[in-house]
Amino acid sequence: MPTHQVTPPLDSLVLYKNKPARVAALGDKIDIELAGGQTKRVRPKDIELLHPGPLRQIADLVPLDGELTAAWELLEGTETTLRELAELAFDAYTPASAWAVWQQVAEGLAFVGTPSAIQVRSREIVERERAEREAKAAADQAWRALLERLAAARPAPDDAPHLGEIERLAVGQSDQSRILAALGHAQTPESAHRALIQIGHWPEHHNPHPRRCGAPLVDLDLPIPDLATETRLDLTHLSAYAIDDEGNQDPDDALSLDGERLWIHVADVGALVRPESDLECEARARGANLYLPEGVINMLPGAVTAQLGLGLQEISPALSFAVCCDSEGAIRDVEIHRTWVRVTRLSYDTVEQRLHEAPFATLRAITDRYRARRFALGASRLDLPDVSVRVTAGQVCIRPLPRLVSRELVADAMLMAGEAVARLCSEHAIPIPFASQPPPDSSDDSADLASMYARRRGFKPTRLVLEPERHAGLGLDYYTRATSPLRRYSDLLVHQQLRAWLDGTPLLERTQVLERIGEAEQSSIAVRRGERLSNQHWKLVYLKDNPNWTGEGVVVALEERRAVLLIPELALETRLRVRDGVTLNQTLKLGVNDVDLPELSVSFRVLG
Incomplete structure (x- = not known):
């Protein structure tokens, strides 16, 4: 929060929302000019003085070659001011040097604080902070690269641990996935299932249902005792x-x-x-x-x-x-x-x-x-x-x-x-x-x-x-x-x-x-x-692999605007909209309309 609220002079360099500005006019409020020539009327407490000027235009704040590293080494562990640091690093206190110093302070690595009280951090702190920042930058880059690979359906072999996060959501062992959210998918098991197929991590026919239901997935491996001697x-x-x-x-x-x-x-x-x-x-x-x-x-x-x-x-x-x-x-x-x-x-x-x-x-x-x-x-x-x-x-x-x-x-x-x-x-x-x-x-x-x-x-x-x-x-x-x-x-x-x-x-x-x-x-x-969901899954796989399948369904129940049909050759129940006049036990010829394996759903159409 700005600490200096004294009205700055005309043509001075001030800081407004972490960006440089020039004081263009004074009054009840202050008119400032931003980069690009835009102007804005602000209150004195909204800005902070960096240099009294004169600054004719923001474009004059050109990059400078200075000795900020040498200044840091000289002042390590002490406190200084914006003016003192600019004079030490650039041999001059100008709007351009003040802005160059402030950018280093805003970076928050070697210098932190306010224009009137800048803390010069120790080497130990700077090296630790730099290592942390580099690690974070590397992690951010790896994260972006991971998302790009997954969005392009080209996962790398070492992406498997990351995809485990989506798998846990797909099998009901978690209720959220940061990766799935970043890729724009809903946070549901069905959406995670679909994403893993799209990414190429799961084959299209993968059956997640036993694991999602919490059923055992491997045979039991325990020693077996000998059969006791008994009268039989x-x-x-x-x-x-x-x-x-x-x-x-x-x-x-x-x-x-x-x-x-x-x-x-x-x-x-x-x-x-x-x-x-x-x-x-x-x-x-x-x-x-x-x-x-x-x-x-x-x-x-x-x-x-x-x-x-x-x-x-x-x-x-x-x-x-x-x-x-x-x-x-x-x-x-x-x-x-x-x-x-x-x-x-x-x-x-x-x-x-x-x-x-x-x-x-x-x-x-x-x-x-x-x-x-x-x-x-x-x-x-x-x-x-x-x-x-x-x-x-x-x-x-x-x-x-x-x-x-x-x-x-x-x-x-x-x-x-x-x-x-x-x-x-x-x-x-x-x-x-x-x-x-x-x-x-x-x-x-x-x-x-x-x-x-x-x-x-x-x-x-x-x-x-x-x-x-x-x-x-x-x-x-x-x-x-x-x-x-x-x-x-x-x-x-x-x-x-x-x-x-x-x-x-x-x-x-x-x-x-x-x-x-x-x-x-x-x-x-x-x-x-x-078992029930797995049987349903593989029946739908069969229909997906045979999109031209046709067969008969028997109407076994009538609901509002829909009929429930049993397909005997698949032992499969389905619901679909039918015309008026359909009766119980009537046989309808059906064709496959759409199969959605992640949603475990299939729709049919009436033929003829």
Whole structure:
């Protein structure tokens, strides 16, 4: 702030807003002339006197050669005035020398202060300040060069650490990016995703969603204990079949017939993964396997699956559930044993062709009775489109999953095991997570696509609770998940409790079970969301790679000015504006309009 407010003389050199000015006229206010000839009327306190003049024009303030460095060295650490410093450095106190000195003071390196009190800084301070300024100038230049490279989509190899800042925003680990703001992009994950593609740091098809959802991204790597010696029932004389999709890598269930009894064998994961072990804690923290079109991230180390997956070894250890299903489809005579089984692996397609053969015909008859009972008790019939999405060498393959009897057979057998275990645990007060689901908002049981879509939307999420409650969607009063311990933590927890009960050792208490399920469910939410968004992402990649795609969409809901359509061959839901007169279950031919991968959106147009 100026300290001299005495009215300066006419034609004097003054400082106005850090710029030189000449006093051109005096009065109640002062007229000053600026560089370029402009004039301005100011108050005395708005200016500061540098030299009394005379100064005829600002152009006379020409650069001068002087000895300012020598003057600094001579005066280092002392205080001086503008006049004294000008006379020492330029042998004269003129408007030009005063201005030259003041420019050095304004620079603030060797000299700081006011015209009447200039501090001459020490060498140590000057050298430190100079180094800081040079470092800042280099950083500013590097920053400008970085922005220029990124704007031109030509990042350098050593730019990766800087781009990590944008990546953190793109995957939801940060809410802002200085680089993104400087490039003129919005501070959102979607905008960061788009910028990383434009810059060339991410390939166009990059899938950020598992990381953005907080799902695990690498397989677990922990040592695996040896299988303990335990008494097991030898069932290797029974033919056992692990029936799954072609290429499945984690077979954890198989079926056998023993007279009227159906055996559901499940990989005995609890034999290796004990409560509170490192393996159990890590599985709990992950919640479930993460199934992505581009691969699987396992809840447990691959070595556990290799040792316990049914049919991966000649003889496999299992936790086996024996049940009988009466003529009404009700379960009775439940048994649980630790067993040895010899398992043959088959695909759904193979079994579909052999359903008329033994033992598959008998298995089908049993599960058909059980399914009929569930539907009689209110289970929902949903036959909505489903697809398998796989990415191999960057190519997306989408394959519709037909409704196979073999798939229903296996699904119902697993439900039988879940009901049997839930009833047994309830009868023996074994604390486990029971699965329940309230009835849907809609009671319409029609088989058309629009009705099933509405019914699915009316379902509440399945909950895990400590007391058995009805699972409306399955039509069961007792149910727990017990057949996928290799890939789902809640199933593993049920197995650990069953094994403790069989051994007569202390069970986990209800509060312990609740705490474990609460932790695992939080992780499972991230896994399920990562799977859902990843499937959507790769479906959109497929459409982007096939811009001439055409297909059919079925109208499953009508909203104000828009219709909701399901595209069966993609199992994809979309909304679009349609003409008046469109009705539910009407089929429309569609073409791709636009695909936006960062926004995870696609628009279609009606053809014809």
